[in-house]
Amino acid sequence: MSRIRTSSGAGELLVELRRDAGVPLHQQLEGGIRARIREGLLRADTVMPSTRALADDLGLSRGVVVEAYQQLVAEGYLVSRGGGYTQVAPVEIVEPDGAVATPAGEPRIDFRYSRPDVSQFPRAAWLRSIRRVLNETPYQSLAYLDGRGTIELRTALSDYLNRVRGTAARPEHMMICNGFAQGSRLLLQVLAEQGYRCLAVEDPSDNDLREVARAAGLEAVGVPVLESGIDVDALERSGADVVLVTAAHQFPTGAVASAETRAALVAWAAEGDRLVIEDDYDAEYRYDREPIGAMQGLAPDRVAYAGTASKTLAPGLRLGWLILPTRLVEPMSRAKLMDDRGSPVFDQLAFADFVARGEFDRHLRRMRPRYRLLRDTLVDRLAARLPELVPAGISAGLHVMTLLPPDLTEADVQAAALERGLGVYGLTPYWVASPGPAGLVFGYGGLTQKAVVEGIDLLADAIGSLRIR
Ligand SMILES: Cc1ncc(COP(=O)(O)O)c(C=O)c1O
Incomplete structure (x- = not known):
């Protein structure tokens, strides 16, 4: 088997040449290249190696490679360019069995x-934060992280959340994660390890979380949402020992949990070793009046608070945060390190700078x-x-x-x-x-x-x- 190196620098491709096969070498070479172009593995515009380089690589005479290229040019798979180089032509790709389907066209x-609206991402301010962070971060900060994330971001976010969301956050209790998706998954895994058995979710609610709960070994049950938030009497009857609520703005009904519902939820959690997970995913966007403060501020030891930059800045940032009751900080920090060794440090530091300078508020x-x-x-x-x-x-x-x-x-x-x-x-x-x-x-x-x-x-x-x- 001989290896072709493409001179585009994009990588390497294997072409099997069997000298004992009884098939002329130029045909084997043509066939190998043709198949890769048809399967989309050699993409349009890829610059092919020069005939001389390829002949050297494969131990062939240059004439064999020239003949193969000429044939593929004649068939429309390659294009010969002025300046003596050859490129892959745009051809219809034959999807092999098992290819991942590309989604049908998006609706208009x-x-x-x-x-x-990710087109409104504040690029200039973010760039200033990144620049400062790249210039000023000491090299020691580039080593492996504390499982909770950088102290800079935990401090900036706890200040911000205590100011605008009425939380009672301290940097020691905060954990940075890759969005709510990772934070909630790790939390449910840790709770299952600690003996929690049953997660109650609002009915209706985001469907992903139920699957995550089941994968973590928790039963997931639905509890109806009323106009005043989750039905706490039904929650009591459900047998759940942990509940996830979107109290500030229920997803998808848009209800707000009333003061009575919040107090009842906290009282529910205080009986026995129960926990409320507060998914505060879009509380910054309240248009008729100031948002009601987060439940976490009422009972920091009974409520695990989850926030995300996915609605406020961009989901592609994958930045989320948790405020954890004391007893969950250490196991969660360990779980985060086991999962991915920590979220990328420059993203955290840039976001910390962005928040601390008031750019997030702006x-x-x-x-x-x-x-x-x-x-x-x-x-x-x-x-x-x-x-x-x-x-x-x-x-x-x-x-x-x-x-x-x-x-x-x-x-x-x-x-x-x-x-x-x-x-x-x-x-x-x-x-x-x-x-x-x-x-x-x-x-x-x-x-x-x-x-x-x-x-x-x-x-x-x-x-x-x-x-x-
Ligand atoms: C109810 C709810 N919570 C949280 C999130 C944010 O998830 P993530 O931070 O993983 O992007 C979403 C995103 O759509 C959501 O619908």
């Missing part, structure tokens, strides 16, 4: 939830009116074009939920919308115990005002078409 207007002040405008536009357009779709919940966050009238199914509405290039998403995946009423969850964070208006107009048209049929 997409109300998929979870998308903040960014949120700039984004709040933008999102508010999008939400108001969505709600107004629904009222004008589809008054049966009544938004639930408070004026906050990056999503709106509505129920559907009984004559419509989520699947029909979704299909009719998609025919018009519109992506809308149903409530069904979020129900836990049993399927609840049909509805839609609109994420508007990444859309323009014009797209929101057009999207609701398309939806009205889609629903109109279903009723004519």
Whole structure:
């Protein structure tokens, strides 16, 4: 077997040449290169090695390589360029069996939830923070980390959260993680190791977490959400010993947990060795009034608080944080080190600088009116074009939920919308115990005002078409 080195520097490819096979070498070479181009392993525009270099590498005469290249040029797999070099031509790729399917085209207007407006990421301020951090960080900080993360970020975030979210955070109790996804997974694993058995989640709620809980060995049960937040009487009956709530702005209903619900949750946790996990994922975006403080501030030893930069800055940053009760700090720190040895240090330090200098506050002040405008536009357009779709919940966050009238199914509405290039998403995946009423969850964070208006107009048209049929 002989190896071809591509002169693009992109890597190496193997071509099997069998000198005893009875097949001419130039044909074997052609076949090997052709197959790789057809499978997309040698991509369009890749610069091929010179015939001389390749002949040397493979121990062939140059004429054999020239003949193979000429044949592949004639077949349209390679292009001979002026200046004496040869490139891979753009050809249709034959997907081998088992290839990962690329998703079908995205809808032109997409109300998929979870998308903040990443085009507004504060690049200039972030760059200033990165520059400062790269210039000023002592080399000692580049060694392996404390499992909780850098003290700079834990300090900056605890100051910020105590100021704007009413938490009672101390840097020693904070842990930096790769988003809520990692923080919640590690927390559920540690709780399962400590003997917790059953996680209660709000019904409806984000569906990923139930799977994570089950993978950690916990049972997951749904507890209904009322207008005043999770039903604590039902929680009491559920037999759960840990509960996850989105108290500031329930996902997806948009309800806020009342003062009574919060107090009852804390009282529930205080009986026995129970724990509340508070997912404070989008509390910074409350448009009608100041957000209610986090529950963690009421009972730091009964509530594990989780925050994320995914809604406020960008999900691609993968930055999240936990404020942990004392008893969970050490096991969580160990779990984080076991998982990935800590989150990337420059990202943490840049974010710490960004928060400590007030850039995070400035960014949120700039984004709040933008999102508010999008939400108001969505709600107004629904009222004008589809008054049966009544938004639930408070004026906050990056999503709106509505129920559907009984004559419509989520699947029909979704299909009719998609025919018009519109992506809308149903409530069904979020129900836990049993399927609840049909509805839609609109994420508007990444859309323009014009797209929101057009999207609701398309939806009205889609629903109109279903009723004519
Ligand atoms: C309810 C809820 N919590 C938290 C998050 C944030 O997750 P992560 O920090 O892993 O991006 C999301 C993201 O969509 C969410 O919907």
